[in-house]
Amino acid sequence: MERREQLVSVAFDLFYRYGVHAVGINRVLAESGVAKKTLYNHFPGKENLVAATVDYRDRQFLTWMEGRVQGAPAGKEALHAMFRALDEWFRGRDNQFYPFHGCYFINVSAEFGDPEHPIHQQCARHKKAILGLIRNHVSQLLASEEEVIKMSDAIATLKEGAIVQAHVLGDLQAAAKAWAIAEELLDARSQG
Amino acid sequence: MERREQLVSVAFDLFYRYGVHAVGINRVLAESGVAKKTLYNHFPGKENLVAATVDYRDRQFLTWMEGRVQGAPAGKEALHAMFRALDEWFRGRDNQFYPFHGCYFINVSAEFGDPEHPIHQQCARHKKAILGLIRNHVSQLLASEEEVIKMSDAIATLKEGAIVQAHVLGDLQAAAKAWAIAEELLDARSQG
DNA sequence: AACTGGGTAGACCGGTCTGTCTACTGCGTC
């Protein structure tokens, strides 16, 4: 078992659950069983470890989401699969993503609020990647490039909103509700 | 100038900008010019101060939003005024709410992720209050109680999504885009 | 004039933070 991997995985779990600034390096070390020197051998400081957890989650989340989406026919069904995945995530039905503590990227952005901060920008990049994934499928449903962009933004906004509602309010139906809206918007366009 | 008020106001500014766990009590004291004993005279501990800042922001935000909304005719125009207010907030056009660092309640919920935590629940209560405000106006446009609830949830989700897009991605058009969707949904119902 | 309440200033407490450093250990390679 690679030490670096171990560190990042444990650090992510703790940072995601309790928040980055609420978890000290010593706790990460204790729970991962790694020596302090090893940590500072791999990372110049805590912030780099945080950045590594964001990167780790970015890949983990994208892989998971792409996997879910590719299991369905491209287009509307793929988008539906995406919201079904969110639904299972919120409800803790998905082993890989249980438990749900909101979106790590939103949470980390809240703690590193300065838009110029590299970690904040890392979170922004993740959101853009997700937006790209959405666009790939929306573009199969709508002809106009402008419409594709608008529709993808709308779906992304609904997705972020659903995550917030699920986390802050504990609304477990948030994903289903968001999909109902997204579907209505799609139908209004692809049939018009 | 009331000391308690001063503390809460300065603490909010710092917590909002840098995050709750990233700001120590000593910094709040230094920037507010209040003695440590006075703080612990008013609050049992830091967590109670945090709770007070959430309460402070809750009232400030609701008052501001209600003021903006009541300046417009009830119903759709009121909802439009709400998203215009968001738009100005994101862009820093509004003195009272400049600068924009995302939604304080989302940020605080991220740091106090446990849904059982009183501060998390305080944030949830704020979101429910906003939802109530939205419902008041949606109910003037739609007849069916069920439709009112669904539509209000959709608008709330769009609002949360817009805040996230504005903060994480720096999308300054987020409010305008969200309103365009909300308007489309409303028109599809009130004309049908 | 004495008392009181609410404030200031800041020393101090034990603990924790990030980060450095020393000393040791096991292992694969020459």
Place this chain on the structure above:
DNA sequence: GACGCAGTAGACAGACCGGTCTACCCAGTT
């Protein structure tokens, strides 16, 4: 078998954490 590498364990440094406490101050009341 000697060497070097990557790890462990953990003491340590200096700063800061939340929180307590003492000593003082001053305006208002009695």
